Amino acid sequence: MSQAPRNAQRMPPEPSQKHLLIIEDDKGSRQLVLDEPVYSIGRDLDCDIRLASLFVSRRHATLVRVSMGDGDYTYRIVDGDLDGQRSANGLLINGKQLQSHDLQNEDKVVFGPRVQFTYFYLSRDPAPTEPPDGIFDDVTLINPRTADKSRPLDSLEIPLSRPPRQLNLIRRRVQSLLGFLNLNREERLRFRSERSQ
Template sequence: MPLEPSQKHLLIIEDDKGNRQLILDKPVYSIGRDVDCDIRLASLFVSRRHATLVQVASAQGGYSYRIIDGDLDGQRSANGLLVNDKKIQSHDLQNEDEVVFGPQVKFTYYCLSRDPAPTEPPDGTFDDVTLINPRTADKSYTTDSLDALEIPLSKPPRQFNLVGKRGQSLLKFLNFRRERGITLQK
């Protein structure tokens, strides 16, 4: 069963009150300075009913938003809209579009989509998996090859007995000396 990607529509708004974010989920939003607007912008450069956001179906099966200058009755704003530095009357918003309403008043639109994680693995995914006990795993290292030492993560590192190695070297030296008849002078 194919999973539909989930979308989240987000506005990062900057105005005289500072920065804030708003998640869009309603079909229509009024934008402006009026107290009755769904998205209220704090600036004298913004009209009372400056713009409208309308949810529109997208070709990928989800939806996006269209911004329209003014209200749905056709009344335009005094200063208009700039979308990505171009004056427009209507625009289908794309990810990271920047809409400017006036000096220091703007928002950036984000359409975030992701494929939801499946809750269970597809059929047959784990049919050929063999579980291995870490204690019986292949020991692919020796104490002689310290340069390419690979230690399995499931086991603690081996502690090498340096005193034992030195003792073995000393015994080899003493045996060598005895075989050759070499004596040490005091």
């Protein structure tokens, strides 16, 4: 068995989840990836997430990481700061006035007029990114010259024994090939008509 060199550094695995905020305020729109356990939100210069609006309190809200078990977590938004001081306008979360809420994918939090963020929870698929060997064993490419002219190329059937993800990949590749074949057929017809003139 071969051993890895002692001084070889291992890259840490990428996290299987990503927490993202799309923030909109008086300065425009921006995105922020959440990775810290606590964030203060407000218009104060010391806040971790600064919101540009006079409708936002200096310390408007707090985001706190909350474990969901199995290594997954989400963020809970709480009105005000960690000392219990609440904001002047409160929080409107998905259209409801709430003091705290465990954020879920695509939750919208409004702090005031034209000041809000949308939370996104992105889970990374631990499956390999490359298709497994033999994914195209059941696909037969047809030469257009020898194909049955009574059956259109668009009616190619794909066996349903594959998982949906693999089927989608196969369908996209077949559609790409069909598009290429149709393009070549149109070019050949155009070339023939130009030669005959």
